Amino acid sequence: MTDPQKRSRAPKLSSQEREQMILRNAIDYFAKEGFGAGTRDLANHLGITQSLLYRYFPSKQSLIERVYEEVTLSRWNPLWEDLIRDRSKPLADRLHEYYLDYAKLVLRNEWVRILIFAGIESSGINNRLFGLLRNRIFIPVVRECYAEFAGEKYANVPVEEIEMELELVWALHASIFYIGMRKWIYGTTMPKNVDATIDALVVSFLAGMKQHIGSKVKPPRERRSATLEDAHEIRNV
Template identity: 40%
Template sequence: MRKKTATANQETEAAGEQAVPSRKRLSVEEREKQILASAIQFFSEHGLNGQMRVLAQQMGITHTLFYHYFPTKQALLDRVYYELFEGRWKPEWQTLLDDSALDPEEKLVRFYCDYAQTILTRDFVRIFIYSGLSDHYIPDRFFALLRTKLFPRLVRETRRYRGITSRARPSVREIELLMGLHGGIFYTGVRRWIYGQEIPSSARDPDGIALITDRVRSYLLSAPAVLDGDKAAATKTRKSRQKET
């Protein structure tokens, strides 16, 4: 009887051991992606001051293994920046904005609709804000990208809407007016992912296209009044000074 019981117990234990899945051995690329994905989630929750030691503990991996893939925190932040920010930039956005067959309003609406869907995710917005509150590393790099690839094109299309073909560098006033549009669209992400507010939508417009269209139209309609009015005032002042001399 004892022999049968012992045999039964051994069989049960063996079955239990077989039922426990062995830990999957990840390849170098898989492990790196796992760490990167965990780091993005970690930083979006705790900010960029979160410690790598704590991140490694949460992942259940050793400190030594973690540093094998990312020897410094800066190396990890560089990868987070590329994965979450620069890596999401679409070359077709530049192609769209350079298409002379489309009018400025259609270009800006189509661009910002796709930009908002692609860029303004929870992780993007929260890490962007956290970095802005600490070392500015990520906002500085991302705005350098925008100043090179985006803002000159948007200013060009704004001038085109105004009937101006000048290729002069964007003025401070042009950039500031443009930042009102760009910042307003980014603020929808802040409202959602920082303040926890839902962005209004409707069954007819679930993607918020109407809201972006309203912002673009308001920007384009204000551009001639603000920029041309400023130019006229400057011309008037210059002529007045010439008369005095």
Template identity: 30%
Template sequence: MSNQAAPARPPAKRPSKKAPQRLPRAARQAQVLAKAAEYFSEHGLNAQTRAIAQACGVSQRLLYSLFPSKAALIEEVYNREVAGLFKAMWFVQLKDRSVPLEMRLVTFYREYYESLLTRRWLRLFLYSSLAGLRMAPAYTNAVVTHALEIVVTEAAHDAGRGVPANIDERTEIGWMLHGAVSHLAIRRRVYANDNTTPAEQVIAMNVRAFLASIPALLPARHAA
């Protein structure tokens, strides 16, 4: 038997650790905005930036490098999570007179309820109102008022009635339906109301009630 020692094995190479990849700035901003929106919707808008950064999983320094101020962060959350979710195509669909008006309204408000009036959206909207920020009025003035004008104009056309000249009056008539659907979402998704009637059925009921009231609410159409 040979007494020659076996050659020593070279030390095993440890797998090299890859440095974590840094996210592109736009991707990091999007990630922070999503987490900030969730945090604001649960805790309100009055938190300190240190708590916001911790909730977003970034340092306070990085948060300020992405957004110059808390106000700028809130503004971007509004653009992404509140105003940005409204689909411009809804305006076009509401005006499509080749589709019966009741069907147009039910379709619009069903989609509006399902895709926009989420728990997070509603809580952000309510918190911003309580904080006295311009988030809620800006959205209402820029988006909702236009939708209400379309709804009332189309309802008037369908019923053969005139449209009030006063824009505030037109808007209030539109709010009769829009407010009913919005409050349905608040009851179900903020107040946790456990009514088992399907939301789609309630929306259809509100649309029918609104259309039935139009002849009593709108003036007679003036003959040309």
């Protein structure tokens, strides 16, 4: 018979290691089952008691918030903010670089599914990420577009005047996130070349912003002249 003292034992985890183990497994579990799953089922899935789970996370909501922070907020790269504002590089290059890097982060099973479940089952929690995106990425992107297409004197355009432009940035951002949704929500295929797809989306976005901003900042007389020319061409068709 095997000597009990010689049996291999799993190394005892420190408190910090056990907390990280619970967190990693909770991310996998919630990404699969959603935040509606109960803590008893989660504890059974982790192979621990419910009381031990509550020792590290005193409530289900505290665990959900920690999972969300780990999957989304903790992976935020502050260098993105500097990149967007770096006018030593062409704007197209900046956006390509940002979105290619961002896609490596978000086009993952746990990111896509946690974000979707958070929106459905945990009211308001996504506002933390969306607030970061709006204030530190979307608004600067719009202002950099104004600097690029209308001149630097327009670079500090007031936020209350760029509602439509922010919607266009949202549309670009959502179209990239949707690539991940196709795979991990709908179970369909992703583009064969994700990088090339993102490049094409950025090019299309910049073309639209150039046209939109150009028409918005064009002097009224020029806008009226252009309208009259268009009308004249239509009459001559």
